[in-house]
Amino acid sequence: MYKNHSEKVQKIISGILDLKEHTKDLLSSIEKNSDLNAFNSISKDVVEKAASVAEKIKSGKHGKLAGMTVAVKDVISVKNEPLTCSSEILKNFKPLYDATVVEKLLEEDAIIIGKTNCDEFAMGSSNENSAFGPVLNPVNKNRVPGGSSGGSAVAVAAGLCDASLGTDTGGSIRQPAAFVGIYGLKPTYGLVSRFGLTAYASSFDSIGPFANNLDDLSAILEVISGEDKKDSTSSGKKFTRESLENLDASKLKIGYPKEFFGKGIQSEVKENFLKVIQKLKSAGIEISEVSLPHNEYSIAAYYILTTAEASSNLARYDGVRYGVRDLNSTELKEMYEQTRSIGFGKEVKRRIMLGTYVLSSGYYDAYYKKAQKVRRLIKNDFDNVFDNFDLILSPTTPTTAFKLGEKTNDPLQMYLADVYTTSANLAGIPGLNIPIGFDNDNLPIGMQLMSNQFCEDKIISFAKILENEMNLS
Amino acid sequence: MHEIYEPVIGLEVHAQLSTKTKIFCACSTKFGNPPNTNVCPVCLGHPGVLPVLNKKVVEYSIKMGLAVDAKINSHSVFARKNYFYPDLPKGYQISQFELPICENGKIDITSQDGSIKSIGIKRIHMEEDAGKLIHERDNETFIDANRCGVPLIEIVTEPDLRSPKEAYDYLTNLKLILTYLDICDVNMEEGSLRCDANISIRKKGDKKLYTRTEIKNLNSFRNVEKALEFEFNRQIDLIENGEDIVQQTLLWNADLNEATPMRGKEEAHDYRYFPEPDLVPAKISNDRIDEIEKSLPELPSLKFERFIKNYSLSKYDAEILISSIELADYFEKVCKTTNEFKSASNWMISEVLKYLNEHKLDITQFPISPEHLGKLINLIKDGTISGKIGKDVFEFMFNSDEDPEKIVNEKGLLQISDLSELEVMIDSIIAKHPKDAEDYRNGNKKVIGFFVGQVMRETNGKANPQLVNKLLTEKLSRSI
Ligand SMILES: [Zn+2]
Numbered sequence: 001m002y003k004n005h006s007e008k009v010q011k012i013i014s015g016i017l018d019l020k021e022h023t024k025d026l027l028s029s030i031e032k033n034s035d036l037n038a039f040n041s042i043s044k045d046v047v048e049k050a051a052s053v054a055e056k057i058k059s060g061k062h063g064k065l066a067g068m069t070v071a072v073k074d075v076i077s078v079k080n081e082p083l084t085c086s087s088e089i090l091k092n093f094k095p096l097y098d099a100t101v102v103e104k105l106l107e108e109d110a111i112i113i114g115k116t117n118c119d120e121f122a123m124g125s126s127n128e129n130s131a132f133g134p135v136l137n138p139v140n141k142n143r144v145p146g147g148s149s150g151g152s153a154v155a156v157a158a159g160l161c162d163a164s165l166g167t168d169t170g171g172s173i174r175q176p177a178a179f180v181g182i183y184g185l186k187p188t189y190g191l192v193s194r195f196g197l198t199a200y201a202s203s204f205d206s207i208g209p210f211a212n213n214l215d216d217l218s219a220i221l222e223v224i225s226g227e228d229k230k231d232s233t234s235s236g237k238k239f240t241r242e243s244l245e246n247l248d249a250s251k252l253k254i255g256y257p258k259e260f261f262g263k264g265i266q267s268e269v270k271e272n273f274l275k276v277i278q279k280l281k282s283a284g285i286e287i288s289e290v291s292l293p294h295n296e297y298s299i300a301a302y303y304i305l306t307t308a309e310a311s312s313n314l315a316r317y318d319g320v321r322y323g324v325r326d327l328n329s330t331e332l333k334e335m336y337e338q339t340r341s342i343g344f345g346k347e348v349k350r351r352i353m354l355g356t357y358v359l360s361s362g363y364y365d366a367y368y369k370k371a372q373k374v375r376r377l378i379k380n381d382f383d384n385v386f387d388n389f390d391l392i393l394s395p396t397t398p399t400t401a402f403k404l405g406e407k408t409n410d411p412l413q414m415y416l417a418d419v420y421t422t423s424a425n426l427a428g429i430p431g432l433n434i435p436i437g438f439d440n441d442n443l444p445i446g447m448q449l450m451s452n453q454f455c456e457d458k459i460i461s462f463a464k465i466l467e468n469e470m471n472l473s
Numbered sequence: 474m475h476e477i478y479e480p481v482i483g484l485e486v487h488a489q490l491s492t493k494t495k496i497f498c499a500c501s502t503k504f505g506n507p508p509n510t511n512v513c514p515v516c517l518g519h520p521g522v523l524p525v526l527n528k529k530v531v532e533y534s535i536k537m538g539l540a541v542d543a544k545i546n547s548h549s550v551f552a553r554k555n556y557f558y559p560d561l562p563k564g565y566q567i568s569q570f571e572l573p574i575c576e577n578g579k580i581d582i583t584s585q586d587g588s589i590k591s592i593g594i595k596r597i598h599m600e601e602d603a604g605k606l607i608h609e610r611d612n613e614t615f616i617d618a619n620r621c622g623v624p625l626i627e628i629v630t631e632p633d634l635r636s637p638k639e640a641y642d643y644l645t646n647l648k649l650i651l652t653y654l655d656i657c658d659v660n661m662e663e664g665s666l667r668c669d670a671n672i673s674i675r676k677k678g679d680k681k682l683y684t685r686t687e688i689k690n691l692n693s694f695r696n697v698e699k700a701l702e703f704e705f706n707r708q709i710d711l712i713e714n715g716e717d718i719v720q721q722t723l724l725w726n727a728d729l730n731e732a733t734p735m736r737g738k739e740e741a742h743d744y745r746y747f748p749e750p751d752l753v754p755a756k757i758s759n760d761r762i763d764e765i766e767k768s769l770p771e772l773p774s775l776k777f778e779r780f781i782k783n784y785s786l787s788k789y790d791a792e793i794l795i796s797s798i799e800l801a802d803y804f805e806k807v808c809k810t811t812n813e814f815k816s817a818s819n820w821m822i823s824e825v826l827k828y829l830n831e832h833k834l835d836i837t838q839f840p841i842s843p844e845h846l847g848k849l850i851n852l853i854k855d856g857t858i859s860g861k862i863g864k865d866v867f868e869f870m871f872n873s874d875e876d877p878e879k880i881v882n883e884k885g886l887l888q889i890s891d892l893s894e895l896e897v898m899i900d901s902i903i904a905k906h907p908k909d910a911e912d913y914r915n916g917n918k919k920v921i922g923f924f925v926g927q928v929m930r931e932t933n934g935k936a937n938p939q940l941v942n943k944l945l946t947e948k949l950s951r952s953i
Contacts, residue, residue, distance in 0.1 A: 077521045085520070096514050099521060198520040202750035231523050232752050309750055312553050315564020316518045320616070336557055359555070359745035368747060 004215040005068050005162060012057050012067055019057070019067050023050035023111065026069060030114070030160045036136045038154040040074045041082045042114040053109050063108030065223055068216070070105055071155040071164040074115035075122050076207065077196035078102050081112075085198050086130035087120045089317045089324050089343025099196020100231065101165060101207050101224040108223050113161050116151030120345045121314065122167055122200045124148045125175060125417040128408055129347040136404070137180055139443060143401035146176030146417075149210070153180045156210045163211040163220055167197060168431075169204045170302050171396075171421025177210055177433035178396035178446025183217050183463075184210045186421075188453045189428035190235035192221075193228030199313040201306035202233075204425040214467055218244065218460050239456050249461035252390040254280065255290030260420055266399040268439040273395050273447060276436055276466075283469070290389060292381045295423050297374045299415055302422040303351075304358050304371035310348075311355030317343060350411065379427040386452040391462055394420050396433045396446035424450050432459050434466060478674045478712075480705045481682055482634035484697075486647060487625050488657040489602065489665040490533045496601050496624035497524030497567065504663050508607070508617035516622035518562030523751050526551075530624040531755055533656040534574045534599050535765050537626055540650050540772055541594050543578030547757050551599075551749035556742055559616055560604040568627075570746040573598035574755065580630075580650070581774055582642040592643050593631030599755075600625050620664075632671065637701035644668065644694045649773045653798055661692055668697055673718075674708045683708065684718040688732055690725045700725040703732055776801055784814040793822055799836045803843050810847025813854050820850060824867060841870045849877040861934050862886050890937040892944075895928070899944050902927050913949045921945055 002008040002017070011017035024047055030039060043049075056062040072078055075085045077095040079102075084090045102112065119129040127135040127150025135150040137143040138158040145154045149166030153176035156164050166173040168186035177184025185208045192207045199205060207224065211217040218241050226238035256277060261270055280287050319325030319339030326338035344352070358367035385392060398419055407414040424431040430453070433446040449459045495502055498515035515522040538545050552570035578594035602623040607615040628647065634640050648666065651657040658665040673685035688704055691697045704723065711718050723732035771779075773795050780791040780801070795801045800821070807817045825846070829839060849870070853863045858881055866877050866886065881887060889895060902924060903910050913920045921942070928941045 075521075083520060090520065093520070095519065095521070097519075194521075195523050196521040199751075230525060232525055233523075233750075308747060312555050312565050312745070312747070315555060315557065316520070316562060318557060318559075318564060320559045321517060321562060322519070332559065356745065359747055361743050361745075364745075364747070 004213045005065065005219060006215065008162070009057060009062075009067060012054060019054040020047060020051045023047055023069065023113075026113065026160065033138075033158055033160060035141070036138055036154050036158055036160075037117055037133050038135055038151040038158065038160060039071070039114045040084055040086060040117050040132055040151070043078070043081055043112050046111060046113055049111050053111060056109060063110070064219060065105060066109035068110045068163060068219075069113045069161040070110045070220070071113050071116045071152055071161040072102065073118050073122075073149050073152045073164070073166050075118060075167055075198040075200070076102065076165060077198070078112055078115065081115060083115070083198065084132070085121045086118050086132055087317075087343065087345065087348070088131045089319075089339070091131065091324060093323050095196075097196065099207075100193035100228045102196065104223050104226075105165075105220075110223075116149070116155050116164060116166075118151050118166075119148035119172075120348050121198065121310070122148040122169055122172055122205075123310070123347050123351055125171070125414050126402070126404075126407065127151065127176070128404065129345055131345060134404060137401050139180060140401070140441070142403055143443065144179065144404055144406075146179035146397075146401060148172040148176075149184075150176050152210050153177055153182060153184060156180075156212055157182050163209055163216050165207055165220075165224075166210055167200075168206050168208055168421075168425065169200050169306060170425050171418040173206075173208045173210065174396050174421050174431050174433040174446070174448055175417060178435070178444065178448075179401040181435040181438075181444030181446070182210055182212050182433075183214060183435070184208065184433045185217055185221065185456070185459075186424060186431045187221060187225065187239070187456060188235070188237075188430045189425075190233055191225045191237055191239060191430070191454060191456070193224075193226075193231040193234050195228055195230040199309070201309040202313060203309060204302075204306055206425070214460055214464055221456065221460075235454070237454050243457040244461050244464075247457055247461045249458070249465050250283075250285065252285075252458055252462055253388065254285060254287040254391045254393050254462075255385055255389040256287065256393045257292040257295065257385075258289045259292055259295045260394045264398045264416060264419070265395065266439065269395050269397070269399060269445055272437045272439075272445045276447060277393070287393070290385045290392065292378075292385065292392075292423065294374065294377045294381050298378055298423040298426055299419055301371040301374040301378065302418070302426060303354065303415060304367050305375065305426075307351040307355030308359050308368050309355070311352045311359065314344075314348065314352055319343070347411070375426045378423050382423075382427045382429060382450075382452070390451060390455070390458050392450040394448045394450070396420060396448040400439045400441070400443035400445055420448060424448075429453050430456050430459060432463055434463050436466075475706070475709055477676055478705075478709050479635055479677050480637070480701065480708075481632045481673050481675060482637070482640050482701060483632040483671040484630045484634065484640060484643065485669045485671070486628045486644070487602075487667040487669075488537075488628065488651055488659070490530055490624040490626060490656055491658050491665075492527055492529040492533065492624055494527055494529075495622035496527050496530050496599070497622055500622065502623045504658075504665075506619055508615070508619060511619040512621070516562070517618055518564075518621075524567060524749075526752060526755065527624065530599055531574070531757065532765060533624075533654070534597060534626050535757065535762060536654045536656055536769060537628070537651070538575030538578060538597055539762070539766050539769060540654055541575075541578035541580050541597075541628075543575035543594055543597060545575055545757060545762050546572055547759070548572065549574040549599075549755040549757065551752045551755075552746045553749050554600075555745040558603070559614070560606050560618075560621070562604070562618065562621055566601060566603065567749055567752070568600035568746075569598035571748075572754075574757075580643060580646050582639060582646055585636075585638070590633075590639070592633045592639075595629045595631050597626050597628050600627060632673075637698040637705065640670065640701055641694050641698040644697060646773070648694075649796065653770050653773055661694075667691075668694075670697060670701055670704075672701055672704050672708070674705065674712070683712060684720045686718065686720065687722045688725055689722060689735070692727065696725060696727050699727075699730060700732055703730065707732070770798060780804075784808060784818065786814065786818055790818045790822060793826070794818065797836065803836050803839070806843035807847045807850070810844050811850045811854070813850050816850050816854065817847065820846060824864070828871070840872075841867070841874050845870060845874060845877055852877055852881060856888060856890065856937065857881065858886055858888050859934065859936075859938055861938075862888065865934075886935060888937050889932050889935050890940055892940070895936060895940060895944055896948075898931055899924075899928060899941070899948055902931070903948060910949055921949065924949070
């Protein structure tokens with residue numbers, strides 16, 4: 001119907017596409033595909049909003065994302081729309097304010113179509129940890145879509161919206177993007193405001209876009225990035241599409257980490273990846289092996305630090321002020337215990353307990369402090385590589401989408417699904433999933449492009465070469 | 474028996490900073506607003522909100538640090554203190570743990586023997602206040618979140634205090650510094666100043682301390698002193714009776730004058746401190762510190778020294794006059810008009826403060842300008858009016874702050890020092906009271922008071938008292 005958002009706007013202007021009708025169709029399409037379970041809620045007045053944006057487009061006074069239908073992961077605040085975090089404990093909660101990213105999308109006339117299902121409080125790698133049931137992979141409904149931003153990835157992959165926002169704490173954008181075969185970018189920590197993002201692990205969480213093309217992805221990133229006075233960790237830096245124009249991506253130096261091809265990697269993932277490397281080499285791209293020696297500790301450091309932060313971030317859900325409360329309790333302590341026992345799912349409880357443990361007196365130095373040191377080492381590894389290279393190329397995930405239920409009883413196996421992605425969050429650098437092919441079961445394979453902090457322009461420019469010239473996707 | 478022990482005391486004072494807005498959001502800090510009206514998603518801990526540090530809080534904290542000669546850390550880190558309580562919306566308090574904003578300061582107090590003793594300030598850190606629980610009826614508890622996020626500094630001493638009196642004196646000086654810096658309302662009743670005390674005992678000369686206890690719920694400086702006395706004695710009694718001191722937190726009950734242990738459950742906390750990931754460290758440049766240092770007022774201890782030196786005041790007078798910046802300023806303005814410093818100090822302490830107390834005013838609301846008070850003092854000094862008339866003029870000035878000279882002239886209050894006028898008057902008075910005059914000559918010298926009274930009555934108190942005395946003595950001894 002249209003290959004990207006600019007084309008959509010052109011079609012609206014020329015009258016070929018009626019935004020209001022098109023949006024209505026989209027809503028019925030969401031309805032028809034409800035078995036995918038991608039959405040937790042649909043926004044009020046979507047059609048009216050579409051009509052008013054259509055007017056704006058006609059009048060020529062419209063924002064950069066006018067008419068783009070965007071789904072928002074249900075851990076990001078949209079004023080007066082439910083914010084459940086896919087958790088029982090917030091199933092009745094509606095926020096009083098818009099997240100900064102939502103404010104920015106609305107300013108540019110995007111249409112927030114609804115809130116997408118995800119792992120509870122963004123904790124998970126398969127979207128099976130949602131209080132509202134798992135999301136199915138549209139490529140193969142027996143497979144997981146990845147997590148935690150499964151709903152956002154699926155909504156785009158299944159054509160239920162133009163683009164979506166997800167959040168990535170350890171791979172939660174890139175991994176589901178890889179599993180469903182679309183683009184998904186985790187930006188540099190601090191490039192996009194976190195204000196309004198329900199915190200899982202504050203020093204890791206990043207909001208980023210999913211799209212099925214790079215133009216839309218960069219358009220969204222341009223809008224949502226930039227300084228936010230409401231977020232003290234906001235860097236003040238902004239991504240602009242202009243920066244892509246002056247960049248000759250064919251001159252960029254690419255490295256691929258040798259540590260990423262050990263045991264646990266699916267052979268087709270490895271083969272496809274090496275094929276891409278070959279193609280790049282023969283296209284004259286400078287590409288060679290690099291080393292990230294501390295990557296093997298990334299999962300351990302990641303789970304210590306993120307659970308520590310999570311145990312504190314999730315303390316506010318106590319039934320006292322908002323959300324669900326256990327009404328049978330007669331004492332304060334009992335009320336806390338019952339509310340949180342009933343309100344949180346298994347994985348969330350597991351991480352709260354782990355995090356509480358690693359912060360406890362007597363264990364803090366052995367776990368939290370040590371993991372912080374490892375985090376620094378992992379950052380140093382990247383710094384060393386980026387001294388000589390512009391981009392790091394790696395598989396996004398060791399395997400393609402696994403079966404529903406396959407890993408739910410084995411949390412450690414589940415955690416390893418993020419083995420290539422957590423290090424970017426530990427180092428605060430950006431990472432983009434690029435679809436590069438399919439395995440023997442026709443499941444999408446993803447490749448990850450990482451760069452130094454705030455070099456999203458390099459990532460996107462290079463991805464464009466792959467998109468246009470290498471004919472990968 | 475008690476004399477062989479000494480207490481080792483440390484204090485933790487929480488001072489609410491008098492910024493207009495809260496520490497991490499733009500809500501008002503105004504005290505006394507209806508419950509839950511000074512709130513927003515940030516201070517209510519709603520999902521997704523983030524704290525943004527109020528720069529005034531940093532400035533005020535640095536002021537306090539500089540005022541107590543502390544080291545200001547150029548890089549200061551916030552930390553989360555985790556615990557569950559309904560008055561704590563996020564389930565953690567944003568505070569500081571490692572790298573507080575100030576460390577290693579001191580506040581001087583005067584010991585019982587008059588020497589100066591420095592009380593070490595271990596640290597000063599910034600943090601947010603919690604809300605307030607309101608317990609009503611049988612089983613209902615309400616939460617007022619207005620106080621959530623009101624900025625606090627916690628000022629922690631070294632265990633340098635050796636008596637409850639020293640604790641009291643330290644608090645008095647601390648309060649004075651906060652007042653001078655104008656960074657805290659120092660109102661213990663409204664909770665803008667709160668104090669917890671740690672106390673342990675040891676035998677004098679020993680290094681070894683017995684187990685320490687903590688006392689909370691101290692709502693006045695006097696109660697701090699009383700509670701420490703109570704606890705000092707209680708600990709001694711335990712040791713003397715061969716019992717153990719239990720490490721615990723006690724709550725002071727001001728009505729019963731006793732401290733009772735807090736329930737065990739409430740105090741067993743592992744706060745799981747870790748660096749606050751939502752805030753970047755507060756970075757403070759030397760330039761900023763210099764700038765703030767320049768803005769500091771003259772501190773109470775320096776003013777005290779200067780008053781004694783420049784105005785030749787007693788320690789007692791100086792201490793009273795520096796008890797607020799405004800009072801001290803008023804005094805200094807009076808001293809610009811008159812050189813009678815001692816007399817100015819007397820007027821301030823006896824008359825001015827008396828008036829302010831009676832009318833529940835502070836010095837900024839005092840109706841008489843310092844220039845006029847200075848002039849009045851000069852009028853008395855040069856004999857234009859008597860001291861007694863001076864008090865009358867002072868009272869006139871309450872109602873209309875006019876130039877005392879003008880009042881004296883208009884109301885005809887000039888002192889009568891005219892010899893002939895007084896002589897005629899005294900002759901006639903003596904003539905009217907021959908019996909009393911005879912009493913005097915027979916040796917009852919006290920009768921002279923009666924004659925002075927008569928003269929003063931006749932002159933409406935305007936007669937120069939020295940002159941009247943002199944004349945009466947002469948004439949009564951002579952006349953037959
Ligand atoms: Zn607020």
